[in-house]
Amino acid sequence: MSAVVAERPVLGRDLRGLLAELLKLEHVTGGLVVAPDGLTIAADLPREIQAEPLSALAATLGRELELRGPQLRRGTFPMAQFASVSGTAFLGSTPVGFIVLLGEPRADWDTIRAALRSAVGAVYRAWAR
Amino acid sequence: MAFARIWHMLGGRRRRPTSAQMFRRAQRLRDEGRFEVAAELIENALLSEPGSVVGHLLAGSLHMTLRDTGLARTSFERVLALEPTQPRALLGLARIAIEEGEPATCRELLSRALARYPDFPEARALLEVARGLAANADATRAPTPSDAIRSDRVRLPAESREALFVRRDATLVFATPRGPRTEAVAASAVKLARIATAMLGRAGFGPLRHAVIEGAAQTTYLRTDDAALLTLAFDSDVKAATAVAHLERVWGSCRSELA
Numbered sequence: 342m343s344a345v346v347a348e349r350p351v352l353g354r355d356l357r358g359l360l361a362e363l364l365k366l367e368h369v370t371g372g373l374v375v376a377p378d379g380l381t382i383a384a385d386l387p388r389e390i391q392a393e394p395l396s397a398l399a400a401t402l403g404r405e406l407e408l409r410g411p412q413l414r415r416g417t418f419p420m421a422q423f424a425s426v427s428g429t430a431f432l433g434s435t436p437v438g439f440i441v442l443l444g445e446p447r448a449d450w451d452t453i454r455a456a457l458r459s460a461v462g463a464v465y466r467a468w469a470r
Numbered sequence: 471m472a473f474a475r476i477w478h479m480l481g482g483r484r485r486r487p488t489s490a491q492m493f494r495r496a497q498r499l500r501d502e503g504r505f506e507v508a509a510e511l512i513e514n515a516l517l518s519e520p521g522s523v524v525g526h527l528l529a530g531s532l533h534m535t536l537r538d539t540g541l542a543r544t545s546f547e548r549v550l551a552l553e554p555t556q557p558r559a560l561l562g563l564a565r566i567a568i569e570e571g572e573p574a575t576c577r578e579l580l581s582r583a584l585a586r587y588p589d590f591p592e593a594r595a596l597l598e599v600a601r602g603l604a605a606n607a608d609a610t611r612a613p614t615p616s617d618a619i620r621s622d623r624v625r626l627p628a629e630s631r632e633a634l635f636v637r638r639d640a641t642l643v644f645a646t647p648r649g650p651r652t653e654a655v656a657a658s659a660v661k662l663a664r665i666a667t668a669m670l671g672r673a674g675f676g677p678l679r680h681a682v683i684e685g686a687a688q689t690t691y692l693r694t695d696d697a698a699l700l701t702l703a704f705d706s707d708v709k710a711a712t713a714v715a716h717l718e719r720v721w722g723s724c725r726s727e728l729a
Contacts, residue, residue, distance in 0.1 A: 354503065371673075378534035378542075379565060379592060390674055394595030397561075398669040401596065404569055405665060406683060407537070409658045421683040423666040425676035430669060437503055437535070443673050451710075468503050 354467045357383040359460050360440065366456055368448035370428075375400045376438040386443070395441070403432060403439035419461055420454065433457045435464035489519035496528055505536055523552050530562050539566055555586040561593055568596065571661075573603035599668045603661060606640055624723040627716040631688055632703040634659060635724050638696065643728070659701055663694050682710070689713065693721040700724055 356374045360383050364372055373384035375396040384392040406418040422431045426446065431453055433440040440460060444453055487495070492515035499508035509532045516525045530545030543566050549559035560583035567576035580597040584590055626633050626646060634652075635643040640660040645652045667678045681692035690703045691713050700721050704713045 376531075376535055377537060378531045378562065380531065387674070390672070391591055394591045395669065395672045397565075397592035397595050398599065398665060398672055401565065401568060401599070402662070402665045402669055404565075405658075405662055408569060409655075419684055419686075421681060423670060423678055424680040425667075425670045425678055428670070428673065428675035430666075430673055430675070443675075 356437070356464070359463065360385060363440070363442055363456055363460055366442075366444075366448075366453055368445040369453065370443050370445060372440065372442040373399070374438055374440050375403075377404060382438060390443075399430075399432060399439055399441045403434055406432075407434065420457055422450065422454065431457050433461040435461055436468045437464065440464075489515045489522060489525065493522070493524055493528060496532075500528070500532060500535070505532055508532055509536070521552060523549055523556060526552070527556070527558055527562075530559065534562065534565070539569065542566065555582065557583045557587045557590055557593065561590075561596070564593070564596060564600070568600060568603070571657075573600045573607060576600040577604050595668065595672060599665055602664050602668075606660065606664075623727060624720050626720060627702070629704055629708050629712075630702045630716065631705065632690075632701070633720070634699075634701045636660060636699050638663070638694070638698060643698070643724070659692070659699055663692070663699055691717045693717050695725075698725065698728060 360372050360374055363369065364385055371384075371386035371390060373386060373392055373396060374382040376382055377400055379397045379400040381392050381396040384396070386392055386395070402423075406421060418434055420431070420433045422429055428446060429444045429448060429450065431442040431444065440457065442453060442457060444450075492511055496508040496511040496515070499505075499511065509529065512525055512529045512532065516522060516529065519525060526545045526548045530542045530549065533539070533542035533545060542562060546559040546562040546566075549556045550563070553559075560579045564576045564579040564583070567573070567579060577597060577600040580593045580600060583593045584597065587593075624635075630646075633644070633646045634656060635645070636656040636659060637643060638660060640657045642653060642656045645656065663678050663681075666681060670676065670678055677696070678694055681690075681694075683690040683692070684706070687706060688703045689706050689708070689710075690701050692699065692701045694700070700717070702713065702717050702720060
């Protein structure tokens with residue numbers, strides 16, 4: 342009998358690779374993966390944007406959404422997007438932290454949301470305990 | 471021959487790893503996502519070296535990753551007992567304070583960290599948020615008139631499960647349904663908008679105007695400007711375009727009523 346080792350899906354474990362794939366989406370200008378304690382795990386951002394403060398605030402926002410959303414019914418939040426007139430930030434929640442993507446105003450929100458949803462799912466499957 | 475055997479036995483006996491080795495291994499395990507194993511290893515290493523700042527910091531970080539805020543706080547406090555201005559521990563405790571709705575404590579912790587280490591961009595970014603939240607908490611709000619805006623006048627959509635309209639100082643204007651937690655939810659929505667605006671600013675964007683927050687059963691749509699904030703929650707099967715159209719219409723009504 343051969344020993345079968347149930348390996349975790351590789352895609353969701355390689356967070357840098359996952360982020361690199363997401364950054365190929367049209368009109369996505371940068372992104373990062375941040376641990377719940379605010380430490381940057383991976384980042385690929387335009388030169389003028391500092392990773393550390395953005396990570397700290399993304400983790401704070403992610404935790405706020407995990408703990409209490411802006412509604413009476415509490416629950417998990419797999420994904421959120423925050424838009425200004427000059428760009429949008431997408432935030433996905435996973436067991437190992439948060440994935441942040443930055444998009445131009447003309448970015449296709451539905452496409453980015455679908456890709457991020459898929460990435461979040463891959464991380465959940467890969468890091469399931 | 472006998473000497474060679476004894477030498478082999480001595481050489482082959484495994485030495486107990488040092489605490490430093492255990493902490494390094496724990497860090498590797500953490501990076502591999504084996505959080506519980508890493509936490510256990512750190513706990514063991516700290517038994518033999520209870521005064522290790524690195525060990526307690528790692529433990530705090532792991533507890534935060536596992537979303538165990540109480541244990542994380544204990545770890546960071548132990549670090550500060552050993553090294554009162556340790557910046558990562560001050561930042562960790564400041565993050566916990568902001569999570570727990572204590573912006574003044576957060577501000578004080580971050581100010582301590584920045585007084586010692588002025589070049590600490592994470593602390594500076596969080597301090598901006600904490601200052602804004604603390605100012606909000608300190609502000610004396612005007613009492614909310616019960617009929618400031620009646621929700622029937624803004625014609626809430628039938629599909630909407632929850633609606634909330636609030637001034638940016640967290641004064642509630644109306645909420646449907648309204649319950650004992652409504653004021654807290656209003657404050658939470660304003661806090662969320664403030665953190666999101668700070669994050670967008672750090673990303674080189676302007677202030678928050680729209681948000682969509684997906685939940686397990688409902689999706690919340692948020693619209694805001696410098697003066698007010700509206701949220702409408704819909705069941706997840708309501709199309710985004712429909713929800714956004716409702717949001718914009720209700721937002722227009724709310725803003726003209728408020729004016």
